[in-house]
Amino acid sequence: MWVQRVIELTGWEPLGISVDWAAVEQELGVPLPADYKELYEAFGGGVFGDSVYFLGRDEGLGTFDFLRQWRADLSVDRDAGFGAVSAVAPYAIYTPGGKGLVEWGSTEWADEYFWLLDAERPGDHPILARSNDVGGWNRYDMSTSEFLYRVLAEADFRPFGIAQYDLGATFEPGSGGLSGDGPTEPSVP
Template identity: 35%
Template sequence: MQRVNELVSMTGWQGERQKVEWGEIERRLETRLPADFKEICEVFGRGAFCGYLELLPVDSAGPRSLLGRWTAMKERWANPRMRARFEPYQVFEQSGLILWGQSVTEASYYWLADASESPETWPIVARTDPLEELHRFDVSTSEFICRVLTDRDFRPFSVASKVKSLYFESYG
């Protein structure tokens, strides 16, 4: 988990490790989640990197949590306008999109998940706002977060030129 350690080092994070019941989350999704994402959630907990990139909560099934957002997306998928916003992708049901994070400026970060493949190989699909095009990145969750925070050329997602110092803000 080298990239997760980089995130800890870059942000100076010193919070307590969180206990997460991954079994229930993965049972409901019917797939495992990427190990680096699980590590990030356990190390950092609820919160946002640089007050910008927020991890969806995994410690509940509330409407704003990873499971809650996935459930809502599945329920709205029958609407053709909803489906059109995500073409050529679909909501996850053995394969498809699972939202794992968002930004305070309406960017959305998904895995292009496939239950038949290792979650470590899932690409990231993201967009800067709900009406913009989706971009695909063949990187891990932790690498994607690192690049958003530090790579000035990681357009259109980078905040590196806007953030003076890196930090993680816990939502406790």
């Protein structure tokens, strides 16, 4: 239902991208949200409303590839050279078999959107988001597509709603060759 709402809001024609989700989920050790997979298959990775970066699953997308971002985040989180403090404190980046964060989106304003994954609760995918302007984490017990829809369509979805800026609910595919000249780099903190 929420995926369809995002499609209708953007006027997007679903792409029908095929992904080997079993291989992705095997690497992570947990299943991904079904609606996220549906969103990616319809849109691919790219930018909503000229400001919300949606990470997909395609090695060709470079920085729009959520697995590539997760691997980089995990590497930094594990690097003893940065001390014992995580960039996502009080949480940690998800490690297979454990509990932690996996980023699936961000904004040009350095807002970040993560799932809190827990190998012991494989069907549970709460969203943790933080705004560059407002300190601390916000937890949302809703689907990825509902959260994305609310960010794009509801001006009062504070502090993350972008409808208040009248940017439109457009979608521009990432640089994976899906539509030619799209944005090439999200501002992933």
